[in-house]
Amino acid sequence: MSDISALLPCPEPVQLLAPDGTRVEPGELATARGYAMPEPEALLEVWRHMVLGRRFDAQATALTKQGRLAVYPSSRGQDACQVAPILALAERDWLFPTYRDSMALVTHGIDPMQVLTLLRGDWHCGYDPQATRTAPQCTPLATQAVHAAGTAHGLTRRGSDGIALCLIGDGATSEGDFHEGLNFAAVFEAPAVFLVQNNKYAISVPLAKQTKAPALAYKGVGYGVRSEQVDGNDPAAVLAVMRAAYQHARSGGGPVLVEAHTYRMEAHTNADDATRYRTADEVDGWTGQDPIVRLQTYLVEQGHLDEARIEQVRAEAEELAADLRTRMNAESVVEPLSLFDHVYAEPTPQLVEQREMVRREISESAHTLEPTEARP
Structure with a gap:
């Protein structure tokens, strides 16, 4: 009989940085699993891409209000989940995103204009999935879980040690495709990693009305999938946990399910009124857990980041936003x-x-x- 304890997630979400940016020691089990503080160079790159991604997200939101996008689902607040897992991928790996993962696609090196093509209504997918090893952004909930499991199995059959990363929301864990994807990946030991960005709401449905599980991470255990949970607003912890998950899958250990506890700061989309189902006090409480501020504070205090570098990256972010505005304001040619x-x-x-x-x-x-x- 297999050791079920090896499948269980840590009893508390893995954390390496407290909300105020101070370093904390992970629990005994987290330490045993090798979740150590990543090297400064990697953390600096995560911080930089979060700053760029946050500015892209704000610009896309503004473009929606100006009528340049049909709809835009913001991922502000989920920045660590959008950036750290992407930067840990290898070139041979595949990414399966949802409609909310535009920031992840920009981090993945895809042209921001191409990322917004779908949301602009110009085309089904603005980038080449084969060339970028990135599936089209998935709007139907959880269908990408099956695609990721199948692709991961295919990579193994072709002799590749590539993996498939499936980004998914908490609401999608209530869908049948999520469970089918996990079960298939487990049975065939496919190198797929499923990252659940638990932002606490499936549009307006709170997590408490979706599941009675102590955490969504426990859903993997029933399928024989190694599972973990992490503080999704702690960029250092997210990077450490995802690196370990990739290594487990890449080395033949089978799939991994990771639940990242985070929060969606904006409404579901520009068509949603979030004040109808959550309070301002709740949102304000999560504002103090901003992943960019948390990591920036740590890097500054450790002497790895200074004001000159901060201003340089902010200027880079403004250039990205300005370029996106210019190109998005041009009328698209319809064929x-x-x-x-x-x-x-x-x-x-x-x-x-x-x-x-x-x-x-x-x-x-x-x-x-x-x-x-x-x-x-």
Whole structure:
């Protein structure tokens, strides 16, 4: 019989930095699992990308209010979960994001303009999934869990030691695809890591109305999946836990489920009124746990970061935002016939017929709208 204790998460979320930026010692089990403070260089890179990501997120929110985006789900407050896991990935790994993980995609090196293509309504996916090893942002809850499990299994069958990272929200853990993905990955020992960003609400449904489990991390145990929970607003702890999870999966240990306890500072999307289901005091309480401030405080006190570097990165973030504004303010070019692209690898006769019909209608409409020559 296998040792079930090896599957259980730490009784308390792993933490290396307190909310005020001071260093704390992890618990006995966390220490035994090797969750040590990452090196300063790695933490500086996490901090830098969180600053850039936060500015991108704010700019995208503003563009939504200006009508340049159809919708935008902010990830402000979840910055550590959006950045640290991405920076720990290897080039050969795959990423499976949700609609809320735009900051993660920017951290992954994808052009911010391409990241927002879907949310702008221009195209199904603005980047090349094969070239970036990043699946399209998934809107239906939890379907990417099955995709990640299958891809991870495929990587193993091809002899690769790559892994698949599946980003998921707490609401998605109530969906069947989440459980199917975990079960498949466990049975086939697929190198998939499932990161649940528990931001406490599935739109307006609080966590207490979703599960009776002591923590979402325990959901992996029933499938034989090694599980862990971490303070999702502690960038150092998130990086340490995710590194260990990747190593476990990459070395043939099978899948890992990590629950990151964090908070969504903004509303679900610009179409949501969060004041209907949560209080200002609750939001204010989480403001004091800002992951950027927490890590910046630690790095400054340790002498790894100074005001000059802070201003330099802030300026870099403003340049990113300005470039995004300029490009997003340009009207997109719509190609109606692109509607038929990428539907099938080999277009069906019906699709060819429909495409030709639309082409003729466009041609006839253009001919009808041509100005007539002036008559004497």
